[in-house]
Amino acid sequence: MSSFLVCYGTGEGQTARIADRIVDALGERGHDATAVDADEVPTDLDVGDYDAVLVGSSIHAGKHQSEVVDFVTANREALAERPTAFFQVSMSSATEEGAAQAAGYVEEFLEDTGWHPDRIAQFGGALRFSEFGFLKRLLVRQVVKRSMPDVDTSEDVEFTDWQAVDDFANDVAAFVEGRLGVAAPDGGASGADGQSE
Numbered sequence: 001m002s003s004f005l006v007c008y009g010t011g012e013g014q015t016a017r018i019a020d021r022i023v024d025a026l027g028e029r030g031h032d033a034t035a036v037d038a039d040e041v042p043t044d045l046d047v048g049d050y051d052a053v054l055v056g057s058s059i060h061a062g063k064h065q066s067e068v069v070d071f072v073t074a075n076r077e078a079l080a081e082r083p084t085a086f087f088q089v090s091m092s093s094a095t096e097e098g099a100a101q102a103a104g105y106v107e108e109f110l111e112d113t114g115w116h117p118d119r120i121a122q123f124g125g126a127l128r129f130s131e132f133g134f135l136k137r138l139l140v141r142q143v144v145k146r147s148m149p150d151v152d153t154s155e156d157v158e159f160t161d162w163q164a165v166d167d168f169a170n171d172v173a174a175f176v177e178g179r180l181g182v183a184a185p186d187g188g189a190s191g192a193d194g195q196s197e
């Protein structure tokens with residue numbers, strides 16, 4: 001069994017849901033995984049206590065969650081010393097047309113933080129219009145109508161490919177098991193391609 005930290009930054013909760021799903025997938029494989037909101041990192045949390053670290057962030061207005069940038073920057077040395085993975089959540093990853101934009105966000109993040117994760121995944125997010133305030137709902141609906149005219153903005157939409165999330169978690173686990181020279185605790189199957197790079 002290896003210990004995994006999954007640190008995430010979220011605006012409306014979709015990245016938290018994805019982090020929880022990754023924790024579940026790692027747990028099913030027999031590992032000990034803990035999710036931590038980058039906005040509420042316990043003061044005594046030590047990245048050095050974990051065998052491997054995953055970091056996730058959503059995109060809002062072209063930017064990653066600032067607390068995630070801060071977390072990676074503050075822990076860059078510890079991250080460099082262990083297997084790591086990054087996952088990004090955005091609307092750009094929900095369409096083929098947005099793929100270049102999503103890849104650009106990743107590139108900018110890695111450049112800004114100087115971090116070199118071993119695995120990277122990009123997932124489509126969700127838009128829960130029913131949970132937005134009036135102005136935000138109006139603005140986001142306008143953006144979606146322009147960029148994704150086929151999407152019905154009268155109801156909440158989710159674009160996350162949960163199979164791809166599971167595949168990513170298993171791929172990262174298989175990589176960590178190989179790197180640390182440990183067998184999958186439950187003898188679980190090694191990861192599929194998913195959207196990981």
Ligand SMILES: Cc1cc2nc3c(=O)[nH]c(=O)nc-3n(C[C@H](O)[C@H](O)[C@H](O)COP(=O)(O)O)c2cc1C
Pocket residue numbers: 009010011012013014015016058059060061062063089090091092093124125126127136140
């Ligand atoms: C106010 C707002 C701004 C957003 N800006 C972008 C953006 O610039 N680019 C993008 O690809 N997705 C954008 N999105 C889509 C989010 O990345 C997507 O909704 C994601 O699921 C949010 O994850 P979170 O709930 O973990 O914050 C935006 C969403 C909202 C609500």
